[in-house]
Amino acid sequence: MPARTSPQITGLILAGGLGRRMGGSDKGLRMLDGRPLVAHVIERLAPQVDALLINANRNAETYAAFGYPVVADRIEGFAGPLAGIHAGLAVCTTPLLVTAACDSPFLPADLVSRLRAGLGNAIVAVPRTVDGLQPTFALVRREAQDSIEAFLSRGGRGLQAWCGQVPLAVVDFPDAAAFANINTPEELAAYHHG
Secondary structure, three states, X not given: OOXXXXXOEEEEEEEOOOOHXXXXXXXHXXXXXXXXXXXXXXXXXXXXXXXXXXXXXOXXXXXXXXXXXXXXXXXXOOOOHHHHHHXXXXXXXXXXXXXXXXXXXXXXXXXXXXXXXXXXXOOEEEEEEOOEEOOOOOEEEHHHHHHHHHHHHOOOOOHHHHHOOOOEEEEEOOOHHHHOOOXXXXXXXXXXXX
């Protein structure tokens, strides 16, 4: 188990989507090897942060049973990961918030420490693999809240589009497979080990 990187970082698991490609089911609660996907993400992210939140717009009681506070989007209409980050920053009490998708059970054990080391003076740090930027795994300064709120209020939704408008640090990660996310029943079956 990796050492805690800093007491200054809150983790936020993004589980607020509609799961369209998963037939409309709540992806974080789909089972992989006998446990919900979100349980795999908690297991990997929790040791890297000082506090943990879950962003969910459905099944809040089920998510709360994992033992962490659940926050819903503050804007209507399942507006995507950036709306989840907006909700997390609104209740975050640490200087930094790091995010991970609920359907990414293999995230790196050194995700937070590497993003923190690469943040510098930027507002947000995101991983980059051979597959490109992975902005749903962002380390965001709490003061980004105003910028996100303004972007959302103008009708902006895309996390990558917002990242392109603020000082951004890009941190290279060698293992693209660690950022794999499970979007469809077929992908879920392919990763199942039992």
